[in-house]
Amino acid sequence: MTDAHTARTIVGIIGNMISFGLFCAPIPTMVKIWKMKSVSEFKPDPYVATVLNCMMWTFYGLPFVQPDSLLVITINGTGLFMELVYVTIFFIFATSPIRRKITIAMMIEVIFMAVVIFCTLYFLPTTKQRSMLIGIMCIVFNVIMYAAPLTVMKLVIKTKSVKYMPLFLSLASFMNGVVWVIYACLKLDPYILIPNGLGSISGIVQLILYATYYKTANWNDEDDDKEKGYSNAESELGRA
Numbered sequence: 001m002t003d004a005h006t007a008r009t010i011v012g013i014i015g016n017m018i019s020f021g022l023f024c025a026p027i028p029t030m031v032k033i034w035k036m037k038s039v040s041e042f043k044p045d046p047y048v049a050t051v052l053n054c055m056m057w058t059f060y061g062l063p064f065v066q067p068d069s070l071l072v073i074t075i076n077g078t079g080l081f082m083e084l085v086y087v088t089i090f091f092i093f094a095t096s097p098i099r100r101k102i103t104i105a106m107m108i109e110v111i112f113m114a115v116v117i118f119c120t121l122y123f124l125p126t127t128k129q130r131s132m133l134i135g136i137m138c139i140v141f142n143v144i145m146y147a148a149p150l151t152v153m154k155l156v157i158k159t160k161s162v163k164y165m166p167l168f169l170s171l172a173s174f175m176n177g178v179v180w181v182i183y184a185c186l187k188l189d190p191y192i193l194i195p196n197g198l199g200s201i202s203g204i205v206q207l208i209l210y211a212t213y214y215k216t217a218n219w220n221d222e223d224d225d226k227e228k229g230y231s232n233a234e235s236e237l238g239r240a
Helices: 002-023 027-036 045-060 070-093 096-123 127-145 147-159 167-186 190-213 222-236
Strands: none
Touching: 002 070, 002 167, 027 070, 045 070, 045 096, 045 127, 070 096, 096 127, 127 147, 127 190, 147 190, 167 190
């Protein structure tokens, strides 16, 4: 039991490190926005969506929802803070319509989380019931967020170019999924296992596509394409 717990802790720490790297992926975009004093063509949607995803997983990891999930809290709590910083930067340099959109979206997310927390704690007395409800909701949100990488993969196949899909993000996403799958298997947690299993498959497909279309890629405007790729990393996050 002790050995399994120790192994799970070590794997979870590794997962935290890889996930933190993915959370850092949008930093070049934020630096560019800060320097331009404008959000330009960048959209806040993936960052706003990831805020909710991180809030859900952080709540899932709390002892009165899913005991013995401290490492789930640490990475998603850190991710939540970073995503809020990204959203704040967008808000500062966005136009009035975009600010209004961000404000409305964040208010809806806060109200939604408040309702979820109240209903979970008031109506569900056991951790098994609570973890089931929140775990299923987390899986659903993750599946919805997979729309972004699927769109990118479709674009890669259509254009026969991987310039919209940076290799290090695809590799990190694959490693992130695999590590958290191992973490979930060491003490069976289907709610972490399922989304990360899907994430691992997504990562494998991305790596196969990269190997297939790397030689046919047009690397013109590479910097702009990398910026677009960084935002897609958001959909790979918060799965544990």
